[in-house]
Amino acid sequence: xxxxxxxxxxxxxxxxxxxxxxxxxxxxxxxxxxxxxxxxxxxxxxxxxxxxxxxxxxxxxxxxxxxxxxxxxxxxxxxxxxxxxxxxxxxxxxxxxxxxxxxxxxxxxxxxxxxxxxxxxxxxxxxxxxxxxxxxxxxxxxxxxxxxxxxxxxxxxxxxxxxxxxxxxxxxxxxxxxxxxxxxxxxxxxxxxxxxxxxxxxxxxxxxxxxxxxxxxxxxxxxxxxxxxxxxxxxxxxxxxxxxxxxxxxxxxxxxxxxxxxxxxxx
Numbered sequence: 385x386x387x388x389x390x391x392x393x394x395x396x397x398x399x400x401x402x403x404x405x406x407x408x409x410x411x412x413x414x415x416x417x418x419x420x421x422x423x424x425x426x427x428x429x430x431x432x433x434x435x436x437x438x439x440x441x442x443x444x445x446x447x448x449x450x451x452x453x454x455x456x457x458x459x460x461x462x463x464x465x466x467x468x469x470x471x472x473x474x475x476x477x478x479x480x481x482x483x484x485x486x487x488x489x490x491x492x493x494x495x496x497x498x499x500x501x502x503x504x505x506x507x508x509x510x511x512x513x514x515x516x517x518x519x520x521x522x523x524x525x526x527x528x529x530x531x532x533x534x535x536x537x538x539x540x541x542x543x544x545x546x547x548x549x550x551x552x553x554x555x556x557x558x559x560x561x562x563x564x565x566x567x568x569x570x571x572x573x574x575x576x577x578x579x580x581x582x583x584x585x586x587x588x589x590x591x592x593x594x595x596x597x598x599x600x601x602x603x604x605x606x607x608x609x610x611x612x613x614x615x616x617x618x619x620x621x622x623x624x625x626x627x628x629x630x631x632x633x634x635x636x637x638x639x640x641x642x643x644x645x646x647x648x649x650x651x
Contacts, residue, residue: 466500543582565592594632
């Protein structure tokens with residue numbers, strides 16, 4: 385006899401019970417079996433969630449290590465050699481007696497220094513977008529929306545006039561999720577408009593919705609869905625991608641405002 389294991393309308397599997405030949409289950413046996421199934425369903429679902437949480441933690445740790453490796457590579461292969469070259473050219477310039485040669489070398493040093501400064505700024509900007517500190521989170525999202533808008537495609541950003549203090553990690557995650565979602569809309573949706581809504585109470589709620597064709601939907605890959613959901617999960621929040629009631633996609637991220645939540649999630 386097989387009884388389906390279900391939890392909140394999700395089919396988890398079946399509980400198979402062997403009934404001895406010549407015996408039939410009584411109503412009491414059947415009632416007991418269904419009680420057992422209800423408890424088993426909760427246990428199975430809890431085990432699944434624990435596995436999913438562990439897998440999510442592993443992905444977060446792996447992503448963080450990859451980011452550290454990338455930063456180390458950028459500094460080691462980019463800024464490091466540039467600074468070493470500048471130091472070497474300074475030593476050479478000091479030894480030059482001819483003013484013209486020395487000035488030419490100093491001009492080269494100036495350009496190399498500018499390139500190194502640009503590389504440092506690029507690395508720093510990837511860690512935390514400067515626009516967040518310059519104009520705040522809503523302003524930074526509006527700037528990103530303006531850069532993606534065209535004559536045929538417009539973003540509308542709706543946000544409270546003022547936001548309460550938001551942890552730095554939450555600000556960066558919200559900006560990255562909004563930026564990724566808006567970029568996906570601009571590149572893949574075929575939409576004519578997109579709304580970005582920010583709300584803040586006990587959590588920071590971010591919703592990005594469009595009127596496009598919904599391509600690359602919740603089951604899509606390669607357009608940043610995993611990145612958005614894992615950024616939210618790292619902070620103990622959630623990010624869900626669904627189809628809108630009138631077409632297009634809806635990305636909704638809910639991020640807690642407590643700085644210690646991420647530490648609790650990561651253990």
